[in-house]
Amino acid sequence: MSDFTSNFWSLYVAGITVVSIVACLVLLWATGKTKHMTASDNTTGHIWDGDLREMNNPLPRWWVYLFVITVVFSLAYLVMYPGLGSYAGTLGWSSTGQHTAEMDKGEREVAPLYAKFAAMKTEDVAKDPQATAIGERLFMNNCSQCHGSDARGSKGFPNLTDGDWIHGGTPDKIVETLTKGRTGMMPPMAAAVGTPDDVKNVAQYVLSLSGSPHDSVKAALGKSKFVACGACHGPDAKGMQAVGAPNLTDDIWLHGYGEAAIIAMVNNGKTNVMPAQADKFSAAQIHVLASYVWGLSNKAK
Ligand code: HEC
Ligand code: HEC
Structure with missing residues (x-):
């Protein structure tokens, strides 16, 4: 996918990139060639602080090689990875692709865990320390801004720990509240x-x-x-x-x-x-969240 609105800008950016790299090489070559007027002792004739003389030596070899290596590296990089306008690179890498792959990997890793919780009753999920830790984290990141980090709510935002329910406190009702949202x-x-x-x-x-x-x-x-x-x-x-x-x-x-x-x-x-949470969470995540919320006012004995 390209973010360029027209092909012109893609070529423009690619052109500037290639010209800059070539210009670096030309500059290296040109400065390597030019000989300044030198005094007989191979200094430029510039003297500072009384006796500090500027010599007119060529660039050190290792430095020139390093410079050439960086140019070769950048060209190889631009062939393999996206960087030249909208050219995608031979590896087909993209940051979106990597993000999706990492998300998929994460989801595959937790899938068995959520499958286990999905098969458990709310009462048991609420007692499971691992599920409670996950539920608490989901709550902190997605609910606490309205219901408070202790879930005790504030004016306009109901306390979820007190066993007093506006829309119902059974596991099914809580799942319904989270999935579809509620409007009072x-x-x-x-x-x-x-x-x-x-x-x-x-x-x-x-x-x-x-x-x-x-x-x-x-x-x-x-x-x-x-x-x-x-x-x-x-x-x-x-x-x-x-x-x-x-x-x-x-x-x-x-x-x-x-x-x-x-x-x-x-x-x-x-x-x-x-607000409805169905777009944000999978059904299994809502089950874990609802069990966590249910557990807040139904403390395990
Ligand atoms: C933007 C603010 C906001 C966010 C975010 C939010 N809620 Fe709510 N929630 C409310 C409001 C406001 C109500 C009360 C609705 C009403 O008055 O009918 C409510 C009601 C509820 C209820 C019903 C309470 C009852 O007494 O029946 C539950 C359960 C609940 N929220 C859980 C959650 C969970 C879990 C999350 C995180 C996934 C969450 N809420 C995120 C604002 C929010
Ligand atoms: C059409 C239904 C409806 C009618 C009629 C109605 N209410 Fe309500 N009332 C509600 C709902 C729904 C809420 C909760 C709003 C919310 O979710 O925040 C509420 C909330 C309240 C609250 C706030 C409760 C609290 O915990 O802070 C008070 C007080 C109240 N109503 C009083 C009244 C009185 C008095 C009348 C009659 C004059 C009345 N209501 C008529 C639906 C109604």
Whole structure:
């Protein structure tokens, strides 16, 4: 494959390269020939620091040979390897080809390992020290930027160690989350709830569900407004994994704790995306990753 947009540039680069090499030889030959005017004592007549005389000796032989060897080397190199414009070289080597070969070799080496894990149940993979080490490395490189290096998440990014699941914590559900990604979507709900006071009341009601400090009068008023929320969060507010609506009774807050955070959710809604990983990993790698994640909240006994 050539990156040149037209043949002209290929010839241009190849031409400059060949001319430069030939010019080196010509320069060597020319300087070897020319004799400067010399004084009778074979100096150039230049004298520095009182008595430092510049002699007019030919280049040392070994240096000339070395120079010729480098030129021969460069010509042989340019015949065998790509270097002259878009000419590919007789060896057919390319950096992409070498990269692909090394990747293939690496994959062939780990294939038996992944095949072994693929045949094991999540529970067993999660206990396997080698699989855990691989899972941890994959997690550090691909997941920690969002979920944190300890997988405890942060605002907007769920904690994966706490056994509280928005989309489901069974091995199958975790594999599904990783493979296809997830989008948690709560629409703005203020209009369905009513006045700003109604929103405040429903927020107090939500706080009351987890036993958080709340105003019980307002919470009682807000209870009837929660009907609008039950469709997704469930009438008991314990969440619904099928729509990715979190449990509001467990005092675990993905988008922040307190009245203001809840009011913001109701007024603005939220779209939260877990990117799909299917393009990045093989099914076997996802199995190992999912087992690692599953293991974080299901510690081996
Ligand atoms: C760009 C940020 C980002 C990256 C990278 C990312 N995630 Fe996520 N992940 C999220 C967000 C945001 C959610 C929550 C989606 C929601 O609110 O519905 C999530 C949700 C999840 C869930 C579901 C949690 C639950 O409670 O159901 C799992 C499991 C998960 N991620 C695992 C991973 C793994 C493993 C990786 C690495 C391969 C990863 N994530 C990489 C942002 C990310
Ligand atoms: C159409 C479905 C839907 C409806 C209706 C809905 N929600 Fe949600 N809600 C969600 C989803 C999905 C999320 C999670 C967003 C995400 O993945 O980050 C969420 C998140 C929340 C959160 C954040 C929870 C946390 O852990 O930080 C609160 C609070 C909340 N909703 C309150 C409400 C209230 C109050 C109502 C009613 C006024 C309501 N929701 C109505 C789908 C809904």
